[in-house]
Amino acid sequence: MTAATVRARPRWRLPAFITKDKGGLAGSVILLLVVGVALLGPAFAPHSSVAILGTPGHGPAGGAPLGLDFIGRDVLSRLLDGGRSTLLLGGAATLLIYLVGIAVGLTAGYAQSIADPLLMRTVDIFLSFPALLVMLLFVTAFGGGPVVLVGAAALVLFPGVARIVRTATVEVMTRSYVEAAVSWGERAFAIMRREVLPNIVAPIVADLGIRFSWAIILIASVNYLGLGLKPPTADWGLMISENREIISSNPLSVLAPAAMLALLVISVNLIGDAYVRQLGRSGDSR
Amino acid sequence: MTDLTDPTGPVLRAANLRVELANGAAIIEDVAVELRPGEILGLVGESGSGKTTTARSLFGHYERGLALRSGEITVAGQQLSTVAQFQRARGRLLSYVPQNPGTSLNPSLRILAAIEDMLRAHQQAGNGRTETAGQAAGQLGRVGLPASREFGRRFPHQVSGGQQQRVCIAIALSCDPAVVVLDEPTTGLDVVTQDRILRELVRLRDERGVAMLYITHDLAVVGQVATRIAVMYAGRIVEQGSAEQILSAPRHPYTRGLVASTPDHLRPRQLTAMAGIAVGVGERPPGCAFAPRCPQRVDRCDAELPGLDEVVPGQFVRCFEWAATPAVDWSQQWPAGTTPLARAQAGLAAVGNGPGRAVLEVEGLCAEYRGHAARNQVVSDVSFAVRAGACVALVGESGSGKTTIARAIAGLHPPSAGRIVVDGKPLPGRARDRSAEQRRKIAIVFQNPAEALNPRHTVLSSVARPARILRGLDQAAAEAEARRLLTAVRLPSRIAGRYPAELSGGERQRVAVARALVGQPEVLVCDEVTSSLDVSVQAVVLELLADLRRQFGISMVFITHDLGVVATVAERVLILNAGAICEEGSTDQVLNSPAHDYTRRLLAAAPSLSSTISGWDHGSG
């Protein structure tokens, strides 16, 4: 997309990878739905998410369209309640990932000196562990509270962002307009902010969807293992593991939260893919 | 050799070619090409003219999104229209030599294996491995490469760029095609290598009678090899004829403009730039596509498309007013006292700055790149001075260290030894250690227009920024200054609010020049500023630079590999080889009576349009 089309377009118009791309459009609609359920859901919950209403594993009935869970709580209410933690923890982790990742990557890419290998070798060490293992080590050390989950997910996932940002920065630093700015004496901070950062937005945005979904999945996995958020919290990951035993009597108690999680990660992946496709088409990937 | 029904008849005939985008906009239309055995047809055009699309359509190959709408293609008596027909013809009836030999060879296939692949694909391979290997080695020998097993066992990355291109040619010729299509085969190679490849092609043509379609943007190069030339503009052939007709007596105003824009080291002269820029696909006017830029335009040109008519025997021109096209004036020297230097010195006097003073001195400059384990000295002991108002050209092939010198002067590559002196004071190696006043005095413009400007800033913002940093102007004053300079580089004021993506390459380079001048530098370092531009655009930029020297009394360090450009812009020239100066002197002296052997080789290899033309004149007269 050329700058001309960007400027000619009114401000409120959605970008083409959402409106013009089938995958992007589907992803956006699904994401909007899931986020809507997660954020507004609690207001519409018919019951308390912790109130025991009847027989554990009871199938769908009048007051409980999704049936009851393994100790007799309303699955629908818990489903409506359980998205917020998923979304907020994942969102917070993603924010942290990009704050740290961009700072480290920019610094390493800009400093063509000892700081670069030093930072990147450190990042490499974080990359040489299985992600879930690091999560579990953190939980072992600090317990499974929300802060620990967010911090651990950020620690596991920021190195990837740092690498992407560093690669892009090193590449942009060799462009003539950056060299020109260096030659007229632009300060380091101004070069990063004015010349580099605006031109590495594309690879960062292209990575955003999948990174967000990884953050959600990592945290949900720890919750699923029962090592993260503690019952009776309503959380989609936790709900799936809690209700495993009653999958035969009330499958919805497991399938509903699984479907919500699936829709969430697939939708952000679809949007990310659509963005990358758009970059490929316009050739303006940088 | 493929059987030819008539040895004198055309071996390739393509007519009425039209290739379209999905929306129906034509990339090329009404293109006809004819080749006789042993003939080399030069297909000349600037970027976007459709020459590569034409070449590939002969193979039934179209880029994504393009499709052939109409056209008849006959090669060696066989009509090609179905996919299967094209597939059978490829490599056997006609073959292809690409522009980038470095990326066109399969990196995991040894050289000999690549040729064997070609022989096997066309059932030309003999019995058994050794025989095939022998055949393949023979093909290497035919293009002047060592036919040894040792050489053949190398991978493409283990041979030089020139050798890679010879391998590509060997592959293309290995199955004795009737026609070889060469798509800018020497672009990106050094002049000496280019010269060798061109001679090789002519020799192969002579020996084997193969017909060639040589695609290029460079008139001087095509003059060396082509027997006939076709010129393309905006998807159509606008002029076609013998090489002599096209180059010495062009009848289409566009062809004439190209000839007048082509720099020539043997005939330093003022280049005449064409007005305007080429129209894009889908923006073509209903009449003649060149009309908006044409000095001979009449009303009819806007509405009606001229045909490609034979106006002189053998010469076809697509222009109503072809008779009005003036002859190219090769003797068009600068009138006395108006050479770029004289003009610059007049400018200096006007701004109250006497000529003769050295504004920049480079003393014993050495520079190196540090690899993992070794240091690689790329510049060794280079010294020169730039006097006020003068332009010094640094000439060398890739790897000669010329760009590193430019970067060192601009404070982008700290020297490992030596000094860069401005106003009698040595400058710190890094720009950030220099004072604002020191940084202001030197400005640099780079080669690649695509990355000259920050795509996220408007033209105005890009140009105004250094005025704030270097001259401490406030935002309003800096923008006013930026607008003044945009006018000075002859850009319309409406361009100020645009983003680089909306500008052409030539426009971007002009904005980069304006940005360099906004700090009011004394020395402008130009690093290959025109080598990514089309010749017609190059002429515009070179003319502009000469004019700016006069206006601002500015001195220049001009880095280039093109001796023709040197002759046009510079008064003094330094020839660089492997990081060291091998010859220095006035442009006139170095180009006309070179002292150093390397300079002589460089000059002998550099293509010159004027010498090609005078060769014909002597031949006929």
Next chain:
Amino acid sequence: MAISTATSATGAAGQDQRAAAIGRHPVLGFLLRRIGAALVTLLVASILIFLATNVLPGNAAEVVLGRNAQPVALHHLEVELNLNHPEVQRYLSWLGGMLHGNFGKSAVAVAEGRPDANISVTLGSPLADSGILAGLTALLLIPLTLALGAYAGLRAGRRADHLISVPALVAGGLPEFVTGTALIFLFFTMLNLLPPVALLSPGQSPLSNLKALVLPVLTLLAVAVGAGVRQVRAGMVEVLQQDYILFATMNGIPRRRVVLRYALRNALAPSVQIIAQNLQYLVGGIIIVESIYSYPGIGTYLVEAVTSRDVNEVQAAAMILAALYIGINIIADLIVIFLVPKLRTGMS
């Protein structure tokens, strides 16, 4: 979910190209440097693992026995677990022990007075079981990823591509426990074909109950193949856009040969990277997949150790997983060097 956290070997190899070209045995030199770097990484990993498992106030003994433990029992356990020494000394003796294949004793087992406290012994069977699970998966994973990815790349934008790419996007993007749950619902609840758990009795080989292995393998495959196919496809698409494909095509090299000798051959090296990332994924993926199906491998071992806060067991399992992870990376780098002539021969 397959998180590709692997460092790219082509990147690392690229950095070392120039140096490698200078050494007398470029490949050997590169290999030695890579192994050296891996050992350093492993050392740092051991420090981090040790720190992570020792930051909590109170020591392993207190954690296992609880706050109200008898001082005598506590002391006994501390002595048994070597907790009565300074931390640096404990770290060094732990490290030294590992070099001899001795991972120490399980805090829980010692506390409960079980005889099988030696981790080196108790870890053997889970490790073997995990090896079988991961090995079976890898056996199917590699050909599936390469074949589907390359085919989708060759048919990019067409029907076959969509038929592969869309399911790959879904499968590769989902968390293992979601995929696993869906598979259990389908094959157990609905069809009653396969067991929802893969429990083994002590000493029983997983291979004696292949039916139980189907769902765990399928779950791992779905995620790994899904993610891998997309990357192999992208690599193939990129290779097909290279100049040498155009050159060969324009000169009449038959399509089949262009695909095999020009496209696939050059797509192989990046694909090895992707396979390596896939195998690395398995190292992490088994942790959660084993938990889903209660499969008695090292993943379940680790999760149980974390749950019961058995620090020594966590350390041992974490070290083994980290070492596997790093080891796969080195092997992939080595294969890539042999596949790319430019790396193998050094730069000219």
